[in-house]
Amino acid sequence: MSTTATPATQTAEGGEEYLNSMNFRSLIEWFTAEALLSRPEDPLAFVRTVISEKLAQRNGQGQVVGVMQALNRSGNEKDTGFTDMDEEVMTILAAQAGIAIQNAQNHKTALQAQKKVTEVLDIVKAMHSDLGINSLIFTVTHRIQRLVGSDRCSLYLLDKVTNELWTLQGEVDIRIPSNQGICGAVAESGKLINLKNAYEDARFNKYDQKLGYKTSTILALPLHSHKQDVIGVMQLINKTDGIFTPDDEEILTTFLSIAGPILENSPLFLRAKGTGGENELTGRPVSHGKPVTFDPEMNQIQESDGTEDEE
CATH class of the missing domain: 3.30.450.40 (GAF domain)
Known part of the structure; x- marks a missing residue:
């Protein structure tokens, strides 16, 4: 009796590692919390709406911070073009990338503000000198x-x-x-x-x-x-x-x-x-x-x- 090897990602340990590496766990937990608050009749439609309207590469003010583009699909389905699943994956990735970009911009702004405050304190200190x-x-x-x-x-x-x-x-x-x-x-x-x-x-x-x-x-x-x-x-x-x-x-x-x-x-x-x-x-x-x-x-x-x- 022959057996087929189970892919590593389909085992319990492999699944845990996959979720952590892709940061899907925090995303799933966030969607779960949103769903509990909104209690939508169609959870899948709710998730798609949240991704497309609230997250996709937008910052807190609703401004586009970038564009993600994929060209020339490869693999077995390359002749059929990009699929609906490809679109959903790209949407999720774009959302995460948008958040990361905005966080980086906020961090840069915070560092610049901190530098200015330090310079102001240095000037005040100099004013106290003789x-x-x-x-x-x-x-x-x-x-x-x-x-x-x-x-x-x-x-x-x-x-x-x-x-x-x-x-x-x-x-x-x-x-x-x-x-x-x-x-x-x-x-x-x-x-x-x-x-x-x-x-x-x-x-x-x-x-x-x-x-x-x-x-x-x-x-x-x-x-x-x-x-x-x-x-x-x-x-x-x-x-x-x-x-x-x-x-x-x-x-x-x-x-x-x-x-x-x-x-x-x-x-x-x-x-x-x-x-x-x-x-x-x-x-x-x-x-x-x-x-x-x-x-x-x-x-x-x-x-x-x-x-x-x-x-």
Whole structure:
């Protein structure tokens, strides 16, 4: 009496190994749970509907993330083309592939967000170190510029006594009216401004045309004290890869909520209010009345008479 060998996958051990290797077990368990909740009259039709409408290579927002294609069927049935069973297998595989792709994308996004948070914490840590005024402004603006990916970044502090926005460029104190340009609008309203096209906003100073520089996008955000009073403005110009996004707004708002109280108690803020502070390079008081032409949107000194008042 002859016997026919049973394929390995048809034994109990082989079946277990097959289910685990193909990840069908979790899929079957998931369908079982869905069926128990929905109690369909036709389970097979229910499963097909779930696969085609809810899973097949779509992410959580219902957007297609890819296409799976099979060409030139091989085997004994290659002349008859792909069968209904082939379609069902491909549908299941496409669903699993779509989920895997979306998970990978989510993981990449999470890693990028984690990296940005780490960079923000590093900047905050640097602000607590013993930096001079020039070094503090340089560190904050250049690292934020690199973090977000912008062409320029400026930090202004608000002097409520003179109604001016103040910053430092090299050894020169720069003071502009606090109601001027985009920064002035943010200082007055206490709300961020995100411009996709700066030239479409009447508040924008188009002085950049004279310098051959094209300002396209602007993101300006308020800096608040621990009492939530506006004490300054941070402005970024020209996102390097498109427009400033809600993610940019969120990460900068988070940073400024931490940086505001730190800067409020720093020598930099005391100097912005005109209550002291010497030039960290010369050791002499810096004149606040130095006649310069300054473009607040460009954060550039256009000309200076080269003189400095002595006190």
